[in-house]
Amino acid sequence: MTRSVLSIGDLSASEIGAVLDLALESKRRSGPRGSELAGKTALLIFQKPSLRTRVSFELAVSNLGGRPLYLSPPEVGIGERESPEDVGSVAGRYCDLIVCRTFDQTVLERLAASSGVPVINALSDWEHPCQALADVLTIREHGGTSGRCLAYVGDGNNVARSLAAAAAGEGMHVRLASPAGYELDASSVEDAALRARESGGSVSTMSDPEEAVFGADVVYTDTWTSMGQELETKQRHEAFVGYQVDVNLVAKASPDAGVMHCLPAHRGEEISDEVLDGPQSIVLDQAENRLHAQQALMAWLFG
Numbered sequence: 001m002t003r004s005v006l007s008i009g010d011l012s013a014s015e016i017g018a019v020l021d022l023a024l025e026s027k028r029r030s031g032p033r034g035s036e037l038a039g040k041t042a043l044l045i046f047q048k049p050s051l052r053t054r055v056s057f058e059l060a061v062s063n064l065g066g067r068p069l070y071l072s073p074p075e076v077g078i079g080e081r082e083s084p085e086d087v088g089s090v091a092g093r094y095c096d097l098i099v100c101r102t103f104d105q106t107v108l109e110r111l112a113a114s115s116g117v118p119v120i121n122a123l124s125d126w127e128h129p130c131q132a133l134a135d136v137l138t139i140r141e142h143g144g145t146s147g148r149c150l151a152y153v154g155d156g157n158n159v160a161r162s163l164a165a166a167a168a169g170e171g172m173h174v175r176l177a178s179p180a181g182y183e184l185d186a187s188s189v190e191d192a193a194l195r196a197r198e199s200g201g202s203v204s205t206m207s208d209p210e211e212a213v214f215g216a217d218v219v220y221t222d223t224w225t226s227m228g229q230e231l232e233t234k235q236r237h238e239a240f241v242g243y244q245v246d247v248n249l250v251a252k253a254s255p256d257a258g259v260m261h262c263l264p265a266h267r268g269e270e271i272s273d274e275v276l277d278g279p280q281s282i283v284l285d286q287a288e289n290r291l292h293a294q295q296a297l298m299a300w301l302f303g
């Protein structure tokens with residue numbers, strides 16, 4: 001069966017658990033790498049810039065014995081030069097896996113429907129599921145997930161959507177604080193809450209960052225202006241006043257709380273330098289875990 005991961009909802013909580021167990025096991029094990037992608041080619045189609053996702057996917061594919069082939073934003077022109085269906089059906093003749101970073105989530109769905117090979121979402125405007133896998137892996141390593149509190153402060157965006165569902169599925173108490181007009185949509189909150197009900201976690205939304213962060217074990221933020229939203233920068237800066245994760249806000253969290261950010265960070269906007277570079281920041285472990293989580297995801301999909 002061709003299994004795609006277009007959103008975090010494509011993986012049940014127990015499947016996420018299995019992928020993360022695999023990631024932890026492979027991190028612990030040194031020595032020979034996997035061979036799940038031996039003789040296979042993964043096409044990486046990126047319509048937006050990337051450091052972490054591109055590098056970690058290329059390395060993860062190689063580590064599993066496969067060959068990564070990267071296409072940069074101007075090269076393919078999905079929906080401009082060719083339809084997603086035409087790109088998908090041709091790519092499926094050459095490659096065994098498509099990893100795609102795009103704007104519209106429907107592009108991923110159309111690629112997956114036409115290509116006949118698994119498609120992995122490497123970030124869309126709607127979701128960032130591979131980021132969420134790495135995030136939950138990182139929280140597991142820094143004190144654990146189940147029963148602990150994750151406060152997300154900022155835009156109810158792609159990162160928040162995937163993270164809320166993944167963390168809720170691991171039994172975390174997820175609090176989301178966003179200004180009016182920038183909240184995570186009600187249906188995504190409900191999807192996360194559904195997972196929480198099964199795992200013993202919870203999901204709550206609020207507008208006050210201090211209420212969200214109070215006593216939290218993990219404090220998470222992301223940019224106020226995501227890729228593709230650059231024209232909204234000014235109005236977003238106005239809307240997000242008071243939402244910076246700075247030392248005063250982090251002081252409201254548990255004294256040993258970890259601070260997370262998917263990166264790239266807009267220093268001095270959603271997070272202060274002092275916090276990002278400070279002793280509670282675990283952003284580099286988080287960035288490293290992109291490699292381990294994605295490698296485990298592909299090993300699981302092809303194993």
Ligand code: CP
Binds near residue numbers: 049050051131
């Ligand atoms: N966090 C993340 O996806 O980073 P890149 O945009 O650099 O890939």
Ligand code: NVA
Binds near residue numbers: 125157159223264
């Ligand atoms: N929300 C950000 C995440 C970048 C990794 C964006 O979509 O630009």
